[in-house]
Amino acid sequence: MDLEAVRTFAAVAEAGQFQKAAADLSITQQAVSKRIAALERELGVRLFARTPRGAELTIDGQAFLPHARELLRAVERAVASVRTGRRPLRVDILASRGAASGLMRGFHHAHPEIDLDVVMLLDIETAVASIRSGAIDASFRAVAAPGRPLPEDIESVRVLDEPLQLLTGPAHALAGARSVTVAQLVGHRIWMPGIAPGTEWGAYYDDLVAEFGLTIEATGPNFGSDALLETVADTPALATFMGEHIRLVWPARYGLRRIPVTDPAPVYPHSLLWHRDNPHPALAALRAHLAATATGLDAAGTWRPDWVLPR
Template sequence: MIDLDLAAVRAFVAVVDEGQFGYAAEVLGISQQAVSKRIAKLESQLGVVVVERGVRGAVATAAGRRFLPYARSLLTVADEAVGAVRGRPLRVALLGERDAAADLMRYYLDRHPGVEVEIVLSSVRDTSRDALVAGRADAAFARRFGGPRTLPDEICCAPAYLEPLQLLVGKGHPLAGRAEVSLAEAGAYPAWVPGAAVPSEWADFYRELSEFAGVTVETGGRPESIDVVLERVAASRVLTTFTGTGFRTPLHPGIRGVRVVDPTPAYPHALLWWGVDAHPGLAGLVAHVRAGYNADVAAGCWVPEADRDLFGAEGYPVATV
């Protein structure tokens, strides 16, 4: 019988979710070398290679993909076992460490040092909403509407923040020298958003943005890391991409950021939580999020119609490209 090292299992899940050993190291709070050692230990215990490195980052092998759902279950059971003995921390699901929601949680925890919170990191294919619905999280930062799955009626929501989007272009792009462009002008160039290749609430957001403003959204058929996106956009004189102003975009010398106006598209991030048997630590976070919502931004932003009531945003006439 094999006694699996849970730290190694956790490192494996982090690498697969983040797509890079370095990003996984940041999430786990250890060195990249330590992540590599833990993966090597897991592979030695299992007798198979579970992760392979390539030019586009780290991905699970066929054996790794088979092991992944069991790895997630092992970690969930282990965390619940610890929680049953000493009290479980509030579990909050985020899409990633680079998201603005991660900064929001850091701000909250810095000002509430006695609060116990466990951050549950999700991915493009296994979203924060999925973590909430599956019971792996007590709350999640995500869009309330859209996506392939209708959320249960028992899930409550509050507006967390509107995240204005900016346009990223290569330094040789015709829009590179502009401080700002209208959404209609931005729509004259195709936007490469590979994250929208997977059915999700943000894929629906970009579909609705395309329908509203005439923006051509290209996905390439599969998600890509932000580094790959930046490389391709930097090398193109035609392609653009969108990124949230709160997202920590890696520095790239060939990329220029351009503000989008008239109107500014904004992604509506909500805090979602189970209204039944809510975790006792949830009330403070909900109150903090409600108090900090940047409602003043809504007047200048476009958000999809379904989100407008929750975020207090008004509609806009369809832009002409």
């Protein structure tokens, strides 16, 4: 469908006259008539009836008008979505309840004037490909997995080292501890069904297991956080890891405990990734905000894999 003809139809409907619509569109009245005639031929109906007072919508014209206006609004949204400086800043946060979501909420609070479009992609390969294609402007990712260095055109900076906590039910052997050392976790079953092979967080936990001899099980289907919390609450033999900045809500009857892990404290390193040639002006504001609010980076007594992106 010729969108200029649709735009002309909407202008005539608004003006009530072909001549006034022509003036509003800065085209000739003959051009208006040709566009309307072509649109009527395409639709197979008459859209206007000529009267002494001008052009009045027919019943078909009245039916088509709201759809025509929606088409034009869709065009405006499509153009704005790719116009640098006018479209929202598109950022991948991986999960809605994770640390990156909290970082972006903090940015939005500091810069409410910046429009944001938040997405959630699964793996780092998809995120990097989306950054390089321009589908997104930036992504929060924990690490570059071993043997998978970032492309040369992708920049990165570490913005948060998030301490891990142990989450247990009330009957777990460690439920009463104020904190636990990594050594105390040896021999306990840590259940994390959300670990996906080949992802950067899968590589992180593989290294954590290799470094400290922990038992992390990723068996069974991943039914989401609600099912995980219910299972941990009801199963004394199971615990799970949770980032300090993850915000979850559960029924009080679960009696779940969040226990800091120490000596050393495993931290999950979050980095911001972006394309070095990305011109979106809000990207610079996001980077500056994260640099000003970064805390806990490279703190003493913490552990992270040696393949973490440099700060």
